[in-house]
Amino acid sequence: MTNPQAEPYDLFVIGGGINGAAIACAAAGRGLAVALADARDFGFGTSSRSSKLIHGGLRYLETYDFRLVRHALQEREILMARTPHLVWPIRLVLPHVPALRPRWMIRLGLFLYDHLASRKTLPGSEMIRLHGHAFGAPLKEDYEFAFAYSDCRGDDARLVIANLLGAQAFGATILPRQKVTAAQRADGKWRITLEDAASGETREVTARALVNAAGPWVDHVAGTLAGVITHRRMRLVRGSHIVVPRLWAGEQGYFLQTTDNRTMEMFPYEDDFTSIGTTDTPWERPPEEVDVSPDEIDYMLAQVNNYLKTPVRRADIRWAYAGVRPLFEVGGGRDSDLTTLTRDYAFEIDNQGPPALTVFGGKLTTHRRMAEDAMARLAAVFSMPAPKPEASNPLPGGAFGADGLVGFEASLARRHAWLPAPLRRRWVRNYGTRAKALIGAAGNIADLGQHFGYDLYQREVDFLMQTEWAANAEDVLWRRTKLGLRLTNEEAAKLAAYMAEQIELG
Ligand SMILES: Cc1cc2nc3c(=O)[nH]c(=O)nc-3n(C[C@H](O)[C@H](O)[C@H](O)COP(=O)(O)OP(=O)(O)OC[C@H]3O[C@@H](n4cnc5c(N)ncnc54)[C@H](O)[C@@H]3O)c2cc1C
Structure with missing residues (x-):
């Protein structure tokens, strides 16, 4: 499976979530000798527990995160071409609730959403009258108007694998179930200790540069394992989802305003199901212990049942899953204030010796762009070749040709x-x-x-x-x-x- 390259590797990536996988793919696509290890299965962390939206993030307009929204909107189109089987368009319906946000505000938001980045294939937004419209069918009669707009859905865990396959195709060494237990600078290189999850055996590999893409574990890897000093303050925020049998026939999803001024989504899922989520609650325990709480389930059911003609019950739930967002703070803020946390990504480079790049935050949607930016940041401290021409081709499985x-x-x-x-x-x-x-x-x-x-x-x-x-x-x-x-x-x-x-x- 793996394709061992001569050591030292140019780049050793810790973490096989979407961020690590995308960085490994971008670096290997430049001809670097890359190895990537994950302590568990690839995508075990946040990257299999997302809302699976490839989106600009309509709600981030309210926090004036225009840069993030524009970049993410641009990525939708790119990812549809790069992995067409794993990213597909969806029409989202936002029922209007006059008491929550005025119509002009939603129209303005959607106008920006339609125009912040060019759309080649996705239709723009429109206002619809729900009564008599197929999109109104699952909703209570109280909802008269809605806004329909375009976004994309994707398969998060499979996007991780597609990027790893891409990295491997360019010669990267991919190491599942290999935990990094220590990383030290010695003789101008990183010496990285790996522990095999099955046998417990350890071994050492060397690399010229280190990337810490451990998502919610990033602080632990930087501070405890690698002795890398970072300055950003990470905050972990739990988000949960429930999956119930399919609630409506059409392929549209719903973007719902909640009574506590948040938003939630409901989507058709795996043909016969509907996925409902998500929540936002601070998470203080180790990321691997994250689970869905009974309160979150009550909250999600109550919020969607404000909209649904036929209520969803706890007994309908077929699956519930929780993930931890690895977010970081921008500006000061109270500990309870989640609005100071951005969904954007940031890097810190420690180049007191062989360089270490730490990745903070990020979204599934922006993984490709984040990886390109990571390459640009590393280029300042590390000789970085230009991408091979094939690096812009679709990832393995994605080249469908003209048909x-x-x-x-x-x-x-x-x-x-x-x-x-x-x-x-x-x-x-x-x-x-x-x-x-x-x-x-x-x-x-x-x-x-x-x-x-x-x-x-x-x-x-x-x-x-x-x-x-x-x-x-x-x-x-x-x-x-x-x-x-x-x-x-x-x-x-x-x-x-x-x-x-x-x-x-x-
Ligand atoms: C509820 C929720 C909903 C979301 N919805 C969306 C959405 O709809 N759209 C969107 O674009 N984004 C969404 N996101 C954000 C997105 O999922 C994350 O930004 C992204 O998955 C983070 O990926 P990552 O690679 O940084 O982290 P992870 O996927 O957690 O990967 C980190 C990896 O590091 C590994 N690791 C940790 N320590 C070690 C070690 N010592 N040695 C080796 N490996 C190690 C872990 O096993 C893990 O696999 C959502 C997030 C959540 C939680």
Whole structure:
């Protein structure tokens, strides 16, 4: 799987969330010798627990974060071209609540949102009358008007894998389940100690520069493990989501104003579900302990039920997940005041010896841009070649050619008529053009091997173990796919046993 390069590496990246993966991809795309390690599975941290919006962030206009919104809007278009299977447009409906924000204010916000960055494919915003409109169907009759506008949705955990595959294609060494336990400067290099999660064995690697992209763990990695001095004040903010059976037929999502002056979203999710989120509460405990609290569930249900004709109940919840936003403060602010926290990213470089770049904050949406900016920052202290021409190509799986994703899927349908349409669609959405390699020489369903439940077969599990670093059932069911929503506990146990056996066999 890995492609070991001669040490010292030029760059060693700590953290295989979206930020680390994107930096590894950008650096390897410049011909640097790159290694990236994550203590756990890739995307285990915040990068599989987001709202999965690739968006400018309409609500950040209220905090005058225009730079962030403009950059993020620009990235929507770029990511749709770079990973078309993992980023797709969505129409969002914002029901108007006169008591919360006046119509002129929303119109102004949407005008800016439409025009802060050029849109090539996404339609602009409009006001709609909900009564009699399909978008009004799930909503209470009290809501008469709404604003519809465009954004994108994406698959966060799969975007991490796409970036890692991109990095690997440019020669990067990708190290899952390898915890960095120490990083020290010695003899003009970084000496990094890695601990293997399975065996507990440790080893050392060397690198000319270090990148700390440990997300919510960034302070711990900088201060405790690497002895790097940083100045920004990190704040961890928990955000939770619930997933319930599909609440409406259309593909639109809803952007809802809450009674406490926040916003929440509801989206169609994995065809048969609706995802609802999110919350914002300070998180003081270790990031890996984050969980959804009963209060958050009550809050989310109450807020969406203010809008829904048919209320959602606690018993409807099929899955709940929580993540920790690694945010940092801009300007002073009270500890309880979350409005002083930006969603933008920032870097600090410590170059008292071989350089260390620490990444603060950031969004899923801006990962590519953040990585390019990180390269520019490193170039000041470190010789940095220009990107190879292929570095601007779509990431692995994303090069659909002139016929696009739809044409590619149609060609698979012609060549593999035996493959059930929902499975074909899921594979194209997840793996893009790599679905071809996944199908391989299979000529009928029996060739897909053992059936684990729903539409998960051995062939896909083997593909994920061999090409995407999956090592256990949770990696497959909750990060490489979302089939955790579909498989029973017994089916998941069967999958876990199969994967453990494969690992044992080597
Ligand atoms: C509730 C919520 C909703 C969000 N919604 C959106 C959204 O809709 N759109 C959007 O653009 N953004 C959104 N975000 C923000 C986005 O998800 C994050 O900015 C992004 O995922 C952060 O990625 P990261 O790589 O910095 O951190 P992470 O994904 O947490 O990655 C850090 C990695 O470092 C690893 N690590 C830690 N310590 C070590 C060590 N010692 N050795 C090796 N590895 C280590 C961890 O295992 C982890 O995998 C949301 C965030 C949250 C919490």
